[in-house]
Amino acid sequence: MKKSKKFALLTGAVVGATAIAAHVMKKKAEKTTYEADLIEPIEKRKMGFYEKYGKRILDIACATAAIVVFSPLYLGVAALVKLKLGSPVLFTQDRPGLIGKDGKETVFKMYKFRTMTDERDENGELLPDDVRLTKFGKWLRNTSLDELPEAFNILNGTMSVIGPRPQLVRDMTFMTKEQRARHTAKPGLSGLAQVNGRNGISWEEKLEWDRKYIQNVSFAGDVKIIVDTVKKAFIKQEGITQED
Numbered sequence: 001m002k003k004s005k006k007f008a009l010l011t012g013a014v015v016g017a018t019a020i021a022a023h024v025m026k027k028k029a030e031k032t033t034y035e036a037d038l039i040e041p042i043e044k045r046k047m048g049f050y051e052k053y054g055k056r057i058l059d060i061a062c063a064t065a066a067i068v069v070f071s072p073l074y075l076g077v078a079a080l081v082k083l084k085l086g087s088p089v090l091f092t093q094d095r096p097g098l099i100g101k102d103g104k105e106t107v108f109k110m111y112k113f114r115t116m117t118d119e120r121d122e123n124g125e126l127l128p129d130d131v132r133l134t135k136f137g138k139w140l141r142n143t144s145l146d147e148l149p150e151a152f153n154i155l156n157g158t159m160s161v162i163g164p165r166p167q168l169v170r171d172m173t174f175m176t177k178e179q180r181a182r183h184t185a186k187p188g189l190s191g192l193a194q195v196n197g198r199n200g201i202s203w204e205e206k207l208e209w210d211r212k213y214i215q216n217v218s219f220a221g222d223v224k225i226i227v228d229t230v231k232k233a234f235i236k237q238e239g240i241t242q243e244d
Contacts, residue, residue, distance in 0.1 A: 018064045025156035033108045033158065036096060036169070041103030042177050045184035051217045055160060055186075058222065062161045063154040070148065077113055077145050084136045085114050090149055095166035097158055098186045105183050107169055108158035111149035115140050144233050150189050162222040163188025164210035175207070182210035185217060195228035 067074070081089045091114040096105040115137030119127045126132065140146040153159035159166070166187035172180065193201070193209035201209075213221075 018060060022060050022155050022157070025152065029108065029153075029156040029158050033097070033106050035100055035102075036105040036107050036172065039104060039172060040177070042099065042180050042183070044099065044101075044103055045181065045214060048217065050219050051185070054219060055217070055222070056157070058219070059154050059157075059160050062226075063151045066148075066151045067155070073145075074148055077140070077148065080136070081113050081140075084134065085117055089114060091115070091146075094169050095187065096169055096172055096183055097166065099183050105172065105180075108153070110159070110166060111152055113140060113146040113149060115146050147189065154189065158187075160186040160188045162191060162225045164191050164213060165194060165206075178211070179207045182207060182214060185210075185214045190225060190229040190233075192225060195225055195232060198232075 078089050091112045092109045093112070094107050095110045097108045099105050115134075116129060116132040117134060119132050121127060137146075150159060154161055163186050164182040191210060192213045193206040196209055197205065
């Protein structure tokens with residue numbers, strides 16, 4: 001068999017396996033995703049062709065490539081977390097995601113590597129976060145290595161590579177309807193706010209950057225943010241998420 005045919009078959013097999021894996025993970029994620037009922041609906045935003053169709057292809061390609069290329073890093077970090085912090089290795093937290101047909105946010109489980117211990121006081125209550133956050137955990141956060149499992153959120157369709165960073169569920173109660181418009185786009189691993197100040201700008205400024213993003217979602221814009229994110233997270237080692 002010619003090399004070109006072998007390559008074509010291998011490529012087809014990889015693409016097929018990736019599509020199946022993404023579909024299975026999406027179905028599984030739907031079982032743990034629910035709607036934020038106790039909140040007023042917001043107006044939906046019309047998505048362009050790229051955001052509606054092309055963006056998902058980019059997400060699957062990037063997430064799959066990251067998982068494959070960085071698989072030794074995933075295993076290494078998981079082993080260190082297990083050794084230094086114990087089980088479970090992964091930390092899950094509910095975050096608001098893309099709004100549904102009725103204009104209300106969906107709430108999904110976001111995956112991260114664990115960065116804190118589960119130390120408790122004499123009453124069995126968890127100690128404050130700053131006490132349970134170890135030096136190793138701080139290092140994971142500062143390097144953004146704790147964010148690696150979010151590639152699986154991207155693969156299962158609850159997140160995108162680029163989009164507004166998902167806030168805490170409780171933060172929705174502090175947002176105006178205009179600010180909640182950020183949820184008309186799928187939440188992302190990185191976004192405009194993360195490459196334009198990150199921890200150096202206020203919460204309101206971050207929401208304003210998110211508003212600017214949803215006004216012009218494009219392939220070229222997403223690629224630029226990906227490049228800027230790589231520069232900040234891996235070259236300048238600034239990380240992409242807020243310290244707390």
